[in-house]
Amino acid sequence: MRSRIAVCCAKWVYRMIHLFHLGDGAALPGAVAKRIDPGILRMLAGMVTEGVLVVLGTNGKTTVNSILYQVLKEQGKTVLANRTGANMENGITTAFVLAADAREGIQADYACIEVDENAAFTVLPQLMPAGILLTNLFRDQLDRYGEVDAVYERIRRAIFQTPDAVLILNGDDALLSDLLSECPNRAVTYGIEEAVFDEAAKPRVREGVFCRFCGRRLVYTLVHYGQLGHYYCPGCGRKRPRPDDWADRVHIEGEACCFRLDGRLLRPRMTARYQIYNILAAYAALKAVEGPVDRFGSAIEKFDFDNHRESRFYIDGASIQLYLAKNPVGFQQKLSLLCQDPGRKDVLILVNDTAQDGRDVSWLWDVDFEYLKEARPAAIVVGGKRRYDMGLRLKYEEIPCRVTEHIPKAIRKLAASGTKNLYILVNYSSLYPIHRMLCRWEEKENIYSWKEEEK
Amino acid sequence: MKLVIGHFYPELLNLYGDRGNLSCLRMRLQWRGIGVTVVPLAAGEPVDFSGLDLVLMGGGSDREQELACGFLQKIKGEFYRYVEEGGTVLAVCGGYQLLGEYYQTRTKKLKGLGILGIHTTWEPARLVGNIILDSGLCADAIVGFENHGGRTWIGDYEPLGRVRLGLGNTGDGAWEGIHYKNVIGTYLHGPLLPKNPQICDLLLETALKEKYGSAVRLSPLPDELEQIAGREMVKRGRRRQGRGLFH
Incomplete structure (x- = not known):
């Protein structure tokens, strides 16, 4: 009985969150369900x-x-x-309760x-x-x-x-x-x-x-x-x-x-x-x-490996690749991909220090940026909350870069007048906002060209 | 002119981007046309301190620090003499703790080098966050990031600086680090030197003076980016003042 109430309440909370646009509701429904029935996750997981x-x-x-x-x-x-x-306890509980039926449980x-x-x-x-x-x-x-x-x-x-x-x-x-x-x-x-x-x-x-x-x-x-x-x-x-x-x-x-x-x-x-x-x-x-x-x-x-972590967009006739690079080893892998691309390219690096990213940006010094030099980008622009730290990191590698305070403008500019081959490397907190922005731009552009064709 | 930098245990004590301190020392010498050799010291091998002008020690995990500690015991005497005779040392985090008499971890008591009469005790709550210091060693505020479980008790030694924002040696927000002869010990990552080029140049000038006898004045370098990065953190710190944790 208790678990049924927990599932119902969690679903109601989820609906409310979406009705009033209060966020994505990835954690709160699970927290509510757990509060009502502390054994809910164990029970639902046991039904798989x-x-x-x-x-x-x-x-x-x-x-x-x-x-x-x-x-x-x-x-x-x-x-x-x-x-x-959504990989903490509340997020995981949310996944189970939202997939559950109050009467039948998990199927x-x-x-x-x-x-x-x-x-x-x-x-x-x-x-x-x-x-x-x-x-x-x-x-x-x-x-x-x-x-x-x-x-x-x-x-x-x-x-x-x-x-x-x-x-x-x-x-x-x-x-x-x-x-x-x-x-x-x-x-x-x-x-x-x-x-x-x-x-x-x-x-x-x-x-x-x-x-x-x-x-x-x-x-x-x-x-x-x-x-x-x-x-x-x-x-x-x-x-x-x-x-x-x-x-x-x-x-x-x-x-x-x-x-x-x-x-x-x-x-x-x-x-x-x-x-x-x-x-x-x-x-x-x-x-x-x-x-x-x-x-x-x-x-x-x-399988589509594009799952938001390595995505490609076409905007203003430029190819834009968005890569998540959130820790030294991950960053190094992405630099290796840049080196494998023999073409001309521009690079934008965005570094934030929110709780999701980690407050400490010292890790930038564990990345071997000399390989960025080897990838020979035409232009390097750095942005984000810790843009000056990123700029400083490149300075000590003797890699010239430009610091930007306005990210959308910088992307627009690089896409329009750069090499038409832009790589954007971001850590966690910029990934989804930038992804959404690029999706929006791409969509608009596609609608536009489709209208052109109709004429 | 030329300096030889000994890097203690790059394979063991390399947490938190501390090798940035090494590239900072190296580049700031190169940019001024001064020669530099970096000697990576492998764990367990003998060290000739007479050939070193500056020693750099980073931090590691508790396990790695214990290993490093074992290796260091063998060269304890030479290291002590190097420091007493005016050798320049930068020790960060784990390296700072190792300079002391002991480090009481959760499970055991690690014997340190005993070069400084200080000691460290471990507590479960880690001291984590951005930190700003005011120090007599340089005009600008020192900025960095601290992340340590150990509390270091320095007694009557001179600290590196007064904590303007952050937690410091023992977590009480009073003092941070240590300055003894030509040794600087600190918990500050960031890494310390690229963020605070004045400290970097101070270490270099000290080492050059020890080596060549007369006072050396290093030519200034364009440090606008360093200053902006530092000011940005000080500005953020000011906004957070009085609102608890500083991020």
Whole structure:
């Protein structure tokens, strides 16, 4: 009874929020439901028939989660997933209560839930997941999360409460793979077998250079990027696990990055190589929980990697690519993409320091910006709340740039009179506002040209 | 003229973009036509302090700091002499804590280098936020970001500055950092030097004077961007004054 009231109230709150345009209602309905019935998340999660899949890790959570969602749907399953950014307890509860029916509860085969590292400890025991997927561990928003060792510890303690879940982890990650010996859970790993990443993609500041167990320096026979690669410890002998699922024969066809997975050649619509990890992760996870993988290949080839994190727009006859670059490793990957584009280009970098971004902008100095020089942009403009800090960072790399206080105007100008090939790199809080703005501009422009044609 | 900068444990003590301090020191020498060599010191290897003009130490996680601490014990004596004889040192965060006698973490007591008679104790509430100091060492306000679980008790030592906004050494909003002989210890990230070029030039002048005997006056550099970035933070700080946490 209590849970029924909780679901009804949450839905009513959600409707009110939208009726009066009070925000997106991603967290409040869940908070209300939890207040009425503290056991609501545990109960609804328990009704998912084939299992809950949890995605954890610094980079790639949202992409992996949407791959899982799409691939499962494509294969005829009913799937519940939480929305981007709604990955704290209230956001996750909101996803469940809004998908529930007051009388029937949840009717879903799977739930794919990305969980913030800080929420994992409280959320995991309520979700009782069938599988916990771990993408990677990099330094990110140190003022909010603390250093990677602290994040590792939080994740370890969270997993410890769910010993029945199977772990699906990136075995190339020298930090994450420590969980294999520290958690009692059954585990599978995935990895990339061959050299794939260029120098620009590899930040020089790395985590976990020394073994957690014996303190010796790890030896790498192959470095992918960060602490990802093929490693072993000469002290205690621990080493990269032999992956249960792996990618090899990576090559470029046209603009697309193709590779072989489980004996099948995949041609996904993506250019960034780190996406290989995201696809591998999803595949390994589905196999590990005995989910459907028969049509994984065709589903992934249809998958749209544009999910707001790498989007392309055409405005004023210019191609505009919007990239999220919210931490050093993520930023480095995006710089590597810039270097791979041999054409003339302009670059706009926007840095904010809201609570979502992390208040501390010191991390900009962990990015190797010399590769921005190598990408040889015609113009570099910096903006956002911490534009002067960004400008200062480039100054010490001897990269000239212009500081702007008016972002829309700067974009308009670069699009109209620049190289017609603009890259915009943003951290979290500017991503959606800029995305919305570019969508609006593009739409207007398309309506305009369509009208022209009618005449 | 030429300076040799020893960078302590770039693989262990490299949190919070602190290598920006190194590029700041290096570039500001290069821009003035002064030679510079950076010696990255690998953990566990012997160090020849007589060849170093300036020593830089950053911070790491508790685990990494413990490892670094073990390596440093072996060169404790030489490091102590280097400091007492006027060697220039910038130690940030974990490096600052390591200069002291001990660091009591949540679980254990890490023995420090004992170069300074200070000590640090860990408390669960982290001290996080933007910070502004007034210091006798430079005319402009020092701006940065602090993020530490340790509280450092400096006794009668001279602090780096008075906290105008923020939390400081022990979280009481009074004093921050330490200044002893030619050593500066501080919790300030940002990184410290690019944001506060006056401190950078002070360290360089000190090191040059120690090396070449006579006082050196560095030629001024165009620092407009640094000044604007600093002023921007001071302005934001003023708006927040009296409204609790400063972001």
